[in-house]
Amino acid sequence: MDLALRPMSTSQVLDRxxxxxxxxxxxxxxxxxxxxxLKLIALLVQLKVFGPITMPQQPEAMSPQFMQALVIRALVxxxxxxxxxxxxxALASSATAYAVSMVHLGKTTTIAESYSKVKPIFGRIMGxxxxxxxxxxxxxxxSYLLFIAVALSIVSFAKSGGGPAILAVAIIGGLLxxxxxxxxxxxxxxxxxxxxxxxxxxxxxNLGAMPSIRRSKFLTFGxxxxxxxxxxxxxxxxVILTYVFQLPALLASNSMVMTAKTxxxxxxxxxIYIADFLGGALAGPIATIALVLVYYDQRVRKEAFDLQLMMxxxxxxxxxxxxxxxxxxx
Numbered sequence: 001m002d003l004a005l006r007p008m009s010t011s012q013v014l015d016r017x018x019x020x021x022x023x024x025x026x027x028x029x030x031x032x033x034x035x036x037x038l039k040l041i042a043l044l045v046q047l048k049v050f051g052p053i054t055m056p057q058q059p060e061a062m063s064p065q066f067m068q069a070l071v072i073r074a075l076v077x078x079x080x081x082x083x084x085x086x087x088x089x090a091l092a093s094s095a096t097a098y099a100v101s102m103v104h105l106g107k108t109t110t111i112a113e114s115y116s117k118v119k120p121i122f123g124r125i126m127g128x129x130x131x132x133x134x135x136x137x138x139x140x141x142x143s144y145l146l147f148i149a150v151a152l153s154i155v156s157f158a159k160s161g162g163g164p165a166i167l168a169v170a171i172i173g174g175l176l177x178x179x180x181x182x183x184x185x186x187x188x189x190x191x192x193x194x195x196x197x198x199x200x201x202x203x204x205x206n207l208g209a210m211p212s213i214r215r216s217k218f219l220t221f222g223x224x225x226x227x228x229x230x231x232x233x234x235x236x237x238x239v240i241l242t243y244v245f246q247l248p249a250l251l252a253s254n255s256m257v258m259t260a261k262t263x264x265x266x267x268x269x270x271x272i273y274i275a276d277f278l279g280g281a282l283a284g285p286i287a288t289i290a291l292v293l294v295y296y297d298q299r300v301r302k303e304a305f306d307l308q309l310m311m312x313x314x315x316x317x318x319x320x321x322x323x324x325x326x327x328x329x330x
Contacts, residue, residue, distance in 0.1 A: 005306035008297050010226040017290040024103050028285040030111040031095045035088030036280030042084050043273045090125040093288050094118040097203040100292040118203060128202050128209040136191040139184035146177045193224040200295040219298040234287035242279025246272050
């Protein structure tokens with residue numbers, strides 16, 4: 001435990017992450033399988049209902065009915081995917097955080113125990129994730145709404161015959177929308193780092209949604225660069241691993257199983273869905289494990305958490321942790 005609770009660099013966090021994952025593979029993969037499993041079930045159900053995506057061979061065949069069906073399919077997929085993501089992530093991330101806390105501190109646990117420990121706070125984790133998604137994706141949604149408002153304004157001016165006004169609205173609205181879009185993308189990465197430790201805080205300290213967010217803001221202050229690197233590297237690993245599993249289906253669909261009306265046959269589509277499941281199940285726990293280790297690392301650095309545990313083990317009463325930073329901290 002002494003070696004575990006020491007200040008770590010980003011490379012040491014990753015090294016510790018792979019060490020824990022390698023030595024507890026069944027535990028972490030078993031916990032993380034729920035999110036890709038729910039996603040796979042949702043995708044297979046949608047594939048059964050809608051069938052493979054069929055693209056017309058001729059551009060003129062893209063009728064309004066076809067576009068309407070495509071929009072409905074995309075809308076259903078977005079809604080179902082969002083629900084599956086929030087539910088699956090709430091379960092898996094919280095249970096993984098508990099499991100990491102146990103093995104990192106030299107204890108043992110099981111998949112069933114990890115899920116049973118977080119069951120009472122499942123609703124709280126759901127609310128926390130929805131709040132984080134709202135804060136993170138809100139500016140991007142506003143940029144889309146601005147683009148829609150500009151388009152509607154241009155149509156309105158065009159019907160009223162306002163020639164110069166159309167150009168002015170298009171230029172000003174387009175520039176504002178583009179600036180807001182770029183700012184929203186930057187904010188998404190910043191917010192992901194800012195709120196990265198909220199789930200571990202909520203799970204391991206039994207905090208509410210907003211206190212967990214404030215706790216994450218405090219713990220991530222000065223550590224966002226390392227967190228961004230961890231998120232980027234683990235995300236890249238997931239993409240590469242998933243693509244490796246999907247590659248045979250993609251190659252086969254270009255030669256053997258591609259039909260005249262589809263880009264991907266039913267078999268190739270199912271294969272790609274299963275490859276996505278395998279990639280998520282195998283690589284999914286890595287980011288969560290790393291972020292929980294960052295959570296402990298920041299507590300050691302800012303609150304002498306290692307000394308608190310030593311005093312508790314010796315039977316002494318540890319001092320209260322330092323007060324969190326002011327709400328305005330970045």
